[in-house]
Amino acid sequence: MKIAVYWGCKIPTSQYAYEMSVRQVFPYFDVELFDLSGASCCGGPVRNVNSTAALYLGLRNLALAHKDNFAGLLVPCNECHFMISEAKYRVDNDEEMQRKMQALLSEENLEYSGDVKIWHVIDLLHDKIGVDAIKSKVKKVLKNLKFAAHPGCQIIRPSEIGRVDDSERPSKLENLIEALGAETIGYSEKLDCCGAALLYSHVDTALSLAGAKLKAIQSQGVDGLVDTCPYCHIMYDVKQNEALAMVGGKSTISVLYYTQLLGIALGIEHEKLGLHLNQNIDRKIMSK
Incomplete structure (x- = not known):
């Protein structure tokens, strides 16, 4: 193709x-x-x-x-x-x-x-390539890893223009994560905005939105958050320390693009996936 x-x-x-x-x-x-x-x-x-x-x-x-x-x-x-x-x-x-x-x-x-x-990355992989095809290519099964999926606002809304996944119950990113052998969690803040749209006008609100989601998924013992949007990634990874400080959070949490997680499972060298550029990533993930 x-x-x-x-x-x-x-x-x-x-x-x-x-x-x-x-x-x-x-x-x-x-x-x-x-x-x-x-x-x-x-x-x-x-x-x-x-x-x-x-x-x-x-x-x-x-x-x-x-x-x-x-x-x-x-x-x-x-x-x-x-x-x-x-x-x-x-x-x-x-x-x-x-x-x-x-x-x-x-x-x-x-x-x-x-x-x-x-x-989009999500529907090209999920709908066109298919979950089974992805499973067949996995070299390193990501067992014993648990992630929170963050699809992001603009990829699922507004539904009338045709988006990548269901606006109320998106599940494709979870399916893609689970295809690699990892677990995913359900969490009530899943559809909440990352705050990027407010970063330059209402910075405290933007950081609080990001921090609230990070703190919520930390409480469920996940190994990381998986996203597919550069703006969301900036809020959760680059701005993570500032975001957690706004909500009283302390420890950091790994944040990866789904394509990075997929690359790990495919056996691709970490440097080629840009993992050294992530500001928050755990040794448990890097050991894969």
Whole structure:
């Protein structure tokens, strides 16, 4: 399977481990990734300032994938996935907006076709590749490890535009973790926001949101938290000490991207997965 990949802004500029691990694991499942040529911002930063510009930027990336004859576009970042999915939904359901966007795209010799499938790491692995295929590739069974799954807000909501998993009872990330031989926990804070959206306007609130979830899962004795979003990862890993301090938490907790956890189970060298870049990771996990 050949697929274009859209990295967005945050992954290639700060969350290198996510890119490294995505590039490492997908070839094991005969998925060949091609960087999207000429990619622009997803539109997220300007959505509340100029909604038309945001819509155009998201749609433009789909048009680029179509131009290069890709049937699918992998978007690992939750926010980017939301923005591009929203752009597709808006244009597919509004003929006037579609005409407006097509006119703008034509100035770059681009065209929106509507035939490019938008994938996220979660549904590409769970729905396309499949849990059984993942199990068959596991070299190091992650037994005696227990994790909390954090899907993130934007990958499951709003449901009307078509998201990766159920908005109220998401389970795909847990299924993917369990495919590696590890356990997952159920916890009432699972759907709570990481706080990233508030980090620059209400920093204390943002850190408190992240800290509350970390403290909650610590009380259940997990070995770590697994996520699939660079913004969530920053809140739970990079900002972990500050977040726990806001809620009276003390000990640290491991935080990994799912693709890193998958890479460990596949037997890939830790450095190739960017595990040395994680700020909070336990020896128990690193020993695998």
